[in-house]
Amino acid sequence: MLEMTHIKKIYRTISIETHALEDLSLSVKAGEFVSVTGPSGSGKTTFLNVAGLLDTFDSGSYILDGKDVSRLSDREMSQIRNRTIGFVFQSFNLIPDLNVFDNVDVPLRYRGLPATERKARIENALSMVGLSARVRHLPSQLSGGQQQRVAIARVLAGDPKLILADEPTGNLDSAMSREIMDLLGKINDNGTTIVMVTHNAECSERAHRQLHVFDGRIADVDRPRVVLGSPVATPGLTATLN
């Protein structure tokens, strides 16, 4: 699903260069649920940005869903983000002026789907996260957990092959976190690949494979754990530690 080799990402400002990703190589198979942990500033978000085509990288190669995505136009990257990838953010990133229904609708409109199909997808996705009764609510009228469920419904409605989550439970209490993790687990059970950055050990435990980022490089923490009913991946990871 995701194949990164020798990825390098340097942030340049006038005065300093930050080597955010230093020779990062990683492979994630379709259907895997991978967690990424690491100290603050180690490059987890940077890795996720590169993986999600939210940011470019300086060198190395990246094959996403069988396609070389190292040299795409902005337009092509937008299209892949729209169709292949679903994002879950730490701060939910719902659009405050739009109600729940319109929020879930946002990526579907950019995909240019007809209104009837969009409506069906939105209603289906909202019922999967248990928020069918909240379609007219604004994000500010929902709890944090509910907002994150709307964000997940937004992902589900798009039916992506890959979900990238950056600390999806970072702003939630433990009960709500568990709810969200259950949801992500269920989605993964249906075959969607998930890569999730987290600080939370409990959340990390849910993944098939736990990766550790340190100074812009990635390492496998432990052996892959077998989760019943899901495809088990051989870790295709080339880890380089200092």
Next chain:
Amino acid sequence: MPFGPIIRAMRHNRMRFAFIILEIAITLAIVTNAVNMILDERKKMLQPSGFDDDNLVSIAYQPFAPEFKEQSYVEALVQKDMRAIHSIPGVKAVATTYFLPWQGGGSSGVWKTDRFNGKFQAQLYAARGEIFQTLGVKVTQGRAFVETDTPVDSNVPTRVTIISRALAKKLWGNANPIGHVITNGEGATPRTVIGIIDDFYNPYAWNIGEFVLFTPGRAYDTTGAVFLVRTEPGAMKSVVAQLEPRLLSVNPGRVFRIVKISDLKDQYFSGGKLVIRAMTAIIIILVFITALGIMGISSLAVAERTKQIGTRRALGATRADILKHFLLENWLVTTAGLILGVIGAYGLNVLLVSKLSDVKMQWELVAGGMVLLWINGLMSTVPAAMRATLVPPSIATRSV
């Protein structure tokens, strides 16, 4: 086009959009009416007077010599003066009259006549000499004045009149006006119509500018006289230089005042020119302020939605989608303002028609104003909308 969600989202910023909608509406209302007034003033300026304005000059004198106290002396002197003026090279015609095109100098009165119900208003001017040749107006029916039309005794009222075609038409339609009699409002001093002139239009006389009666009266007495002189094209300067010396050689006991009709015309339009300048300034300032307002509001809209734009980009919006989003939002606001503005434009016009000007609003003007403000609105949003397209999608994952 995602109209629905944009409109629904805009409802959450009602006050801000209401402000800009109102600003656009007021601008359209005022700009269209200002343009309307400018066009009206220009139309007035471009309307021909029917006179040979550029080649007309008037010279008046005030006497100080004792011989001017005798009316009989003045009678003879005016004849001599007219011959003297005529002999200046480049003079085409001369008459004595108080009438000054673009200014007036006669009176306007209420008159009565046969076969016309009620009274009517018209300008009245006394003149002697080649008055119509001087003005550049043609006698198209009947005859011009002759010397014997002027009574020898200056206390006897004149018995004939020459009127404008427009007045004849108003009074008797297409019937032959020659021989009809016009009296004053009380039915006294009857004057028979002996000739018709065309085109006569004196803008100074406003709504009766086309309606005139000329009588073969005296435009001079013991206190002075006024001559109207028409020159050959291009001879104005040399004629003006010789007028005073020539008349001084006839009688030096007087002072002169020379006025070119083209100067009177400029003076007449000075108010209109001021209106045009003021209205132009108002238009420029209003459009500029509206542009600034829209720029400010769209800049604010983009600045406070950086995270949202990044999120939209992350969710698959292309740069073009973002551009479209902000232009569309502005287009909706502008259009709402313009719709309100159309009502305002006509409303203000109705108010002005009863108070200030007398011109109805043209729909072409309103349409033109809408197009102008649409473009203005679009152009004013473009800078902010372009900035929005530069927000990177990675903003979406940035904490705070």
